[in-house]
Amino acid sequence: MYEYIQGTLVELSPSKVVIEACGIGYSLLIPAHSYVELLGSIGQSIKCFLSHVLREDSERFFGFLKKNERDAFEKLSEISGIGPKTALSIVGHLSLKELALAIQAQDALTLAKIPGIGKKTAERLLVEIKDKLKSLIAEASSLEPLPKEHLALLQDAVSALTNLGYPQSSAHLAAKYILQQSPPTLKLAELITLSLKKLRAKD
Template sequence: MFEYIKGILIEAKPSYAIVETNGLGYKLNISYLTYEKIKGLINKEIMLYSLLVVKEDALEIYGFYEREEREFFIKLNKVSGIGPKLALSILSYSDINLLKSAINSEDVSKLSSIPGIGKKTAQKMILELKDKIKFSGEEGNSIYEAREVLLTLGFSLEEINKAFLNIDKTKTTEEIVKEALKFFSK
């Protein structure tokens, strides 16, 4: 129904943002990754791709900084056992390309390490999404490998996800690790 909402960012919290446009304030549920990209833009104009979810007892608007994140949210939401809240939680937990890589490599243990995702749900995600996601294997493998290297070095998933926000994901594993280490040394 709504392709996007463009307006002034009034408030941003890790789980929602309020955007004012034409005198109306829209509360959009957002992922932590979207929050990280907009949190410094209070009182500035932003645009979030949106999705209206109709429930029996409520209408909820979900906002996404990137169109790809919204498309992946829609796909996650279609997996049996994953509703909008869990789909948003999954997106908040990890970079989209890391999620796609785990799905493509059928890495049940990585997917089931996400809070709220058990082994059966991880298997359903793989079964229902593996053929539906567009993914560049090389790109995904370098991100996945870089993540594994950084985890081995003792960094948390939250730290790694923050470091990956502004890294060019088409680089080699080594280049991604080097850029992430520069981020951590700031």
């Protein structure tokens, strides 16, 4: 069982990374938000926690920047009808904080917005996910979502970025990442500028 890999990031795309370690290039599928976090990191050393998915006709490695994201992915993959592809989409579009709060509030609408998950799947997922992610749900009471003013700020920033030609999903991930790393006094103009810098980061 492989726990993690640490090496030089040599290739980055929205769906995968290639990490070189000991002269070997390892291709890992990654969550969508990890792409945004790794923009501008080509040539740098990174560490990814691994999940090895073996099928009769395929063998794939999934990489996660945080151990708890890897653990959540594996638990989600065990749910009937979900599988690795959908589990990766969930982890890639919701932070663990947001996922925990959605589970606690039985918020099917939030889950249904994730690519690959419809309303019926979201409702079933909320029923089955509780037992799989008990520890995550237990932490939800101490977790707070983005303040209301930040939610409005996020929507305005995403609107501005999409008007500039960026895909909505990329704009949302970049702006949300900046908000999560910034003080609550961040202004809209600053958020847009920092998000653009993140989106324009070169490999």
